[in-house]
Amino acid sequence: MADLFVCLTFDHDNTSSAISRNMLTPTALSRGDFGIAAAARILALLKAERIPTTWFIPGHTIDSYPGCVAAVHADGHEIGNHGWTHRVPSTLGPEGEEQELVRGNESITRLTGKPPKGYRSPAWDLSPHCIELLLKHGFVYDSSMMGHDYLPYQARNGDTVSLLEPMQFGPDTPLVEMPISWSLDDFPHFEYMRSDAGILPGNMNARLVIENFINEFRYMKKHYDWGILTYTFHPHVIGRGHRMFMLEHMIATLRAEGAQFVTMETAVAEYQRKHPAGLSLRPR
Numbered sequence: 145m146a147d148l149f150v151c152l153t154f155d156h157d158n159t160s161s162a163i164s165r166n167m168l169t170p171t172a173l174s175r176g177d178f179g180i181a182a183a184a185r186i187l188a189l190l191k192a193e194r195i196p197t198t199w200f201i202p203g204h205t206i207d208s209y210p211g212c213v214a215a216v217h218a219d220g221h222e223i224g225n226h227g228w229t230h231r232v233p234s235t236l237g238p239e240g241e242e243q244e245l246v247r248g249n250e251s252i253t254r255l256t257g258k259p260p261k262g263y264r265s266p267a268w269d270l271s272p273h274c275i276e277l278l279l280k281h282g283f284v285y286d287s288s289m290m291g292h293d294y295l296p297y298q299a300r301n302g303d304t305v306s307l308l309e310p311m312q313f314g315p316d317t318p319l320v321e322m323p324i325s326w327s328l329d330d331f332p333h334f335e336y337m338r339s340d341a342g343i344l345p346g347n348m349n350a351r352l353v354i355e356n357f358i359n360e361f362r363y364m365k366k367h368y369d370w371g372i373l374t375y376t377f378h379p380h381v382i383g384r385g386h387r388m389f390m391l392e393h394m395i396a397t398l399r400a401e402g403a404q405f406v407t408m409e410t411a412v413a414e415y416q417r418k419h420p421a422g423l424s425l426r427p428r
């Protein structure tokens with residue numbers, strides 16, 4: 145029987161994402177506050193379905209909403225580093241990035257008693273320094289890159305890139321990459337945003353989005369006998385009533401199709417057992 149794993153992951157940004165974009169008005173902040181009610185709904189669903197998941201939580205959320213994050217931990221879900229302020233690493237410089245990792249880890253360790261195994265970059269944009277910093281601080285995996293859809297791989301470090309020359313690929317590292325995709329993230333499909341960067345229309349029909357999400361699994365099932373598919377949700381986005389129906393339906397459908405729901409930490413261990421030498425994206 146095929147081993148087809150699914151990681152449901154939740155980026156529990158609450159207000160940190162708005163604050164990091166300098167959106168400080170009460171209404172902007174209230175969109176993050178909705179993460180409190182939403183997280184409670186999601187946790188209840190996951191408990192009823194007995195599904196272990198991974199939550200990437202900025203230190204800002206952990207230190208601002210202690211009851212909310214304590215419930216995530218109490219239900220046995222994995223908690224990963226998502227920075228402290230939710231600022232994008234590639235905008236911070238190496239020292240600023242390291243401060244984010246360290247402060248984020250401190251908040252998580254206060255909550256769970258141990259440092260996290262995994263990292264996910266806010267807004268999915270690693271800097272060229274990130275891989276080295278993650279290894280330095282003992283991370284086992286990252287979940288911010290898009291080089292595959294169903295197979296984890298070893299994160300590469302130190303590519304040499306210039307406009308007019310062929311790429312020179314850096315070596316693979318021990319850091320495991322658990323790839324993600326904007327197409328399997330609830331945020332761009334659903335969240336209406338009006339900011340200096342422009343308008344993100346969002347508000348897509350949940351039934352149509354779920355069709356895409358489920359078909360990603362069906363393609364894996366048709367063409368792979370082993371794989372890991374990762375979905376990314378934000379409590380304050382997926383927690384709306386009509387989208388919760390979508391999440392419920394998706395869980396039931398994937399389960400009926402043979403999906404095994406695991407945390408990212410468990411998925412990484414499965415990958416390391418299946419592929420002890422690691423998979424590489426370095427072109428041959």
Ligand SMILES: [Zn+2]
Pocket residue numbers: 155156157161226230266267
């Ligand atoms: Zn985030």
